[in-house]
Structure formats: structure tokens, C-alpha cells
Amino acid sequence: MQVKFRIDFVPGCRALRRRGASRGLGILFSGLILVLAGGPAGAQAQAPPPAVAPISWTHFDVPPAPPFDDALRAQGKQVFQENCSSCHGVKGDGNGRCAPFMAPHPRDFTTSTFRFKTTPGGDMPTDEDLFRTISLGLHGTGMPPWRYLLSEQERWAAAAYVKAFAPGFAKGPTPQSVDLGPEPKAPDSKQVKQGAQLYVDAGCPKCHGGQGYGDGPSSETLKDAFGNPIQPRNFHKAAQFKRGHTLRDIALTIATGNNGTPMPSFGDALEPDQLWDLASFVLSLDERKLAGGGTKAAASTGDELGKPDVVIKLMERRWHFVPNVIHVKQGQIVRIEFQPTDNGLGVGHGFAIDGYDKSTFINGAMVQRPKSVTFLADKAGTFTFYCATQCSTGSLHPNMNGTLIVEPTAQKVAGGGA
Ligand code: HEC
């Protein structure tokens, strides 16, 4: 089954590659060359990469929508059949050819059940909500972030076409977003304490567990609206939240619930203040303490080599490496600190160097969960580096590769193998 998943999945989703490549997303970064330690002095300071705002469903800027008319739906049909039907099915019923191999299952739109929205309980999502989900994808699931591959117009068109599958949109009034009011500046310990009490009072531990590990007494038996087993979220791993892990993302999830899952909507039972307190408590449990900006490298290998001569901050952005050319000198101890800005197809991004030491390898670096590797640049030459996590250079992430240039040095390298 595992093997078949890979084989079926890749061709079924080939559209990802074609569209990505055709848009030439590389233009922005292909010219970006960073020369490190190239000068005679060796390891100079490197300019830090620009700060990246957390990727978040609720903070995503939604541009004005075009009219949802027949022309837009017709365009949407084409976009959908080309990019979405492999998972969601030609009829939008969640039965695409990749679907049997995916957990969670791609959504069946014909049931009119949507999880990620700004509207209360079982209400339909707004057009903007659909646009957000389509643009950003859903962390930890197969749902890709389409903003890298489809234009704004194409994403609106896809949203219009998704609506045509779900009869719930034709019924009832226009969906209205809940109003959470202003966000508290920085959650303080008082709010976290109040949130901890509310957490118990509102019955969250039943599913999410007393300590928030997602292991409450009900957790083993929960099912979603489609009869599939579902786990309550583990609050210690906020980077894995599907909607996102800012305070507003979490407060909104508590207010709206996740329709079609056991996650209830608390918007009617609790005041906005209480929702923010609860969200502050949930966020306080995160192992990386995101509120305090946890960007420290979480995992590391090669530390036994000692202090690195050069530290290279490598990023994934729009499914490209930035920088995509790295210069080092033979004999240097090089540390790569790799920080992705999205989670790829749910499992993060990696780093490996073709033709270099096999142990120079990073797997599954995720948003705000950077990983690093340290290696000795003992061989001179030009090498290709690539994403080592579920994205071979040739298929799913065709642009996730770059060039490592190790300049030869005349002198003998201490400890430098071959
Ligand atoms: C590789 C598989 C895959 C592809 C391709 C894909 N999706 Fe999804 N999509 C999913 C999965 C899986 C989910 C369910 C995630 C979950 O349950 O948390 C989903 C969920 C959704 C949702 C529902 C979110 C909600 O609130 O419940 C929408 C809307 C959606 N996809 C739209 C699209 C559109 C539009 C496209 C094409 C542009 C597309 N998807 C392509 C896998 C895919």
C-alpha cells in the first residue's frame, strides 16, 4: 500500500509541477546568489534573511473577489479538473484517484461540510474563507498551498466552482463571519491562567486531555462526519495546527469549531474575552513557546565536528531554496540552518547534497521548526543540493534544488578526509 501510494500519488498530482514550472516562479530568486566566506578572511558575517511573517489563515490578506458568475465558474471548472480532481474527484465528491491513499481524506464538497471558516458552527464558509484555504492549503494534510501555483483569479475561480458542488450555498442567507474583537497585545500570565480554568470548565480535556496532548478519554473513539477516525489536536505541537498557530487562528477555531468533526463551536457559549484567554492558554502549551518567537533550531546533526566556520541560513520560499547558490571553501566546517516557510505537502521540506556525504541530510523541517546540519566541506567541486523530504527534484517540488560550490584551497586540510 505504501509503495502504491507513492506511485499513484505523483502522476495524479503532476499538474502541480506543470503549472508551477509554467509560471516561472523562479524569476524572483534565481538571481539571488550569496557568496559566503569567499574572501580571504573566511567566515564573514552573513546578512540575515528578511523576517518572514508566520503563515496564518486568519492573517492572510484576501484581495477583493471578482463577481462569482458563470464565466468565473467555467474557468473554475477547468482549473479544478486540472489541479484538484486528482484528490477531490471530478464530481467534487472526494473520490479522486489519489484519495484512497490519503489521511485525512480529501473533502467531499457535495455534503456541504466545511471545517475551516470564519462562520459559526455548521454555517457555510464565506467566499473569502474558501479563498484562504485554497491559497494556503492545510498544514499536515495533502491539501497544497495553491498560492504558489495558481494566480489569484484562478484561485477565485476554483472557489466559485467548489461552491457549485455544495448545495448548502444555494440555501439560506449569506454566511456571516464571527467577530472576535481586537486581539490582546501579548497574552500575559493572567490570561493564560484564566484560560486554563476555562479549559477545564468548557470540557476541553475530555478530548484534548488534561495536559493538552490530545489524549483525553474520548480521543480514541472520535470519528468525523464521514466516519473516519479523527484525533483531537495535540497543543504541544502548534506548528501542526491545520488552520495555523497564531493567537487569532486558535481563538477563531474555538469560536467556530471544525464543522464535520467532533471539535465543537464555543462561539455562543463564551465571550470574546474568554475565547482569547482560552487561545492564550492553548498557545502557552506549545513546546516551542511560539508566543516568544521560537526560531531556535530544534534538531541538529554533525555537532561533533565542533564550532562551524560558516553558518548558512537557508530558507524555503515558494518552493525554492533561498539562497539557491552557496559558496564555501574546502576544509570549512559548514552549518546549514534550514527554515521552511510552509510545510510543503504536509511533511515539511528537507535538504541533501547530491554526491556529497550521505549523512549531510535534513528531513522534515517544518514552519517554525527549523533543522540544521553541520558537515565538513572536504571535497572541492560543484554539487547539487535538493529537498530530501517527499519531494524529489524531478517531480513534486521541481524547483527545490540549488548549487553548492566548494572552492578548492591550496593548503592541506586538517581532518579533511579524502
Ligand atoms: C493532493 C491532494 C489534494 C489536492 C490536489 C487538492 N486538495 Fe483540497 N483537500 C485535500 C485534503 C486531504 C483536504 C482535507 C483536509 C482536512 O480534512 O483537514 C482538502 C480540503 C479542501 C477544502 C475544504 C476545507 C474545509 O474547510 O473543509 C477545500 C475548499 C479544498 N480542499 C479545495 C481544493 C481546491 C480548489 C483544489 C485545487 C485547486 C484542491 N483542494 C486540491 C487534498 C487535496
Ligand code: HEC
Ligand atoms: C468532543 C471532542 C472535542 C472537544 C470537547 C474539544 N475539541 Fe478541540 N478538537 C477536537 C478534534 C477532533 C480536533 C481536530 C479537528 C480536525 O482534525 O480537523 C480538534 C481541534 C482543535 C484545535 C486545532 C484546530 C487546528 O487548526 O488544527 C484547537 C485549537 C482546539 N481543538 C481547541 C479546543 C478547545 C480550546 C476546546 C475546549 C474549549 C476544545 N478544543 C474542545 C475535538 C474536541
